[in-house]
Amino acid sequence: MNNDNTDHPPTDLTIAVNRPGELTALEQERLTVLLAHCVEPSGVSIDALMCVQQSRGWISDQTLAAIAQFIGVSEAALDSVATFYNLIFRQPVAKVVLHPCNGMSCHLMAGEQVEKAISQCLGIELGQSCRDNQFTLIPLPCLGACDKAPVMIADKILFELIKVEQVPQILNQLITRQANDE
């Protein structure tokens, strides 16, 4: 898989971007801590993937191979785990992943219109990323805030009672937050 994120490298991990097949010293350190606390090496599989993804945004083939080798499980076994879980990304995602809720309560309260508004606003379909690498749009099932439907999680913030006309404002807020973080 090709990694052409070089326009916008993760702030503190240029190595992770340029050499996806190598784990950084910090990542190795974190994985070592995980391994020390687990009954069997395979037990850290999910945590290891999540931990490395935290700095890289997603798990490339080369990164997966490096993690597998480091924790001592086969690549196939680790990939079977990586592809099973919703929050482990095996393709690049943009800086902010938008997770509008597509649970039934949100849809009952016009959540589909919110999804559509985001999609139109950004010019992307569900599952796609913007060209400027700002947003990826991946709806998630019920986010457990049904009394505040429709809702969306992005950048660890829960947006509640979203109205279609608020969508541009929410997206701008997220862009500003992201810019401030950088």
Add this chain to the structure above:
Amino acid sequence: MNDPTPTITPPSKPMTRFVDGQQDSHRLEQYQRHGGYLGFKHALTLTADEVLQQVKDSGLRGRGGAGFPTGLKWSFMPQGDDTPTPKYLIVNADEMEPGAFKDRYLLEQTPHQIIEGLLIGAKAVNADIGYIFIRGDYYLAIERLDEALQQCREHHLIGSNILGSGFNFEIHLHTSAGRYICGEETALINSLEGKRAVPRAKPPFPQVSGLWGKPTIVNNVETYCNLPHILLFGVQWYQSLGRCKDFGTKLFGVSGRVKNPGLWELPMGTPIGEIINEHAQGMCDGYQLKGFLPGGGSTDFLLPEHLDTPMDYDAIGKIRSRMGTGTITILDDKYCPIRLVLNLLKFFAQESCGWCTPCRDGLPWAVSLLEKIERGDGQAADIEQLIDITKFAAPGNTFCALAPGAVEPLQSALRFFLEDFEQHIEKKCCRYRQEHRHD
């Protein structure tokens, strides 16, 4: 910890009394101001058997949805010097049931209540290690639990020789990487072992051979939240709370087109109509109640004629649905019931782990039939096929409860809203889409 023991009047809303009108209910000081950890301290003065007996006597039933008696579940944990160790006790905080939003509230508002419940459980079954398995998208809850666990370590409430009692118990927080099936207890255990979250065959039951092959018990967040109060105020008080054969209080919620959607702690057995019309203040102007799911996306639809039924496990069971999570979802008269069922079936098809055929193949098949009917391309035979799928995915044909749960809203929609299905097929369109343009 030498805090003065406050005198506390037995509350009518034990689980949410920490939260109502309070800031910082998630903080240790606030929790203790209202009697937090007194139930656990009382448990420390009892033997494991005595604690277990109290929980059994209370009649507490699991709040995850199935309603299995908690004390009975715990009694299957092998005890004695020759049993395998460590023994694990797990909090299932992987709330992802469509329409359920009660655990998030408890996790965010009262993390210490959950920890205290876990400690009491550990005392009762002689567990050594606890895990809180939490949904990865619940960021605020994760942050607060993390903080709460840290506070507990500082106050010697977890770790070795807790409060000088000689009792040892360690708690770890595990953040899930996401999948509905992780809420199934044996799938959850596989996930904790770093594997794909596919369910395991039972027997052996987790109590005998669970996490890493050791004795393991998994309970829901709200179940644990009941325990501190049972220990602190006693069994008699607990049983006085219910309005039916089931005891205690329960978090009930309503979402959909009602005036005041929300969550309330009410006596077990509160009538459905009271929850919808008084607490949720009835339907929004211009909307009629067509039906509702009483306890999440995997429960059978009920109708306005069922509003007098008390919300308890047995009463809802008698009218062919389940109380489930106790969070009611309203189907109004302007939303196409087929569209709602389609939303649910898409979810269950996506979240199927793929382990067994009725679920892996049956649910996507149901989705394609429902899509066909919803867009106006359905045929009469499609209804027969949908009915077949509900039988194909019935309990006993699958490893776990995902597929049987998934077809509950479908089978009851076919029973109660058959006219809507037939109309879609006959008129070759969706009248809701034409009249109310909900897309």
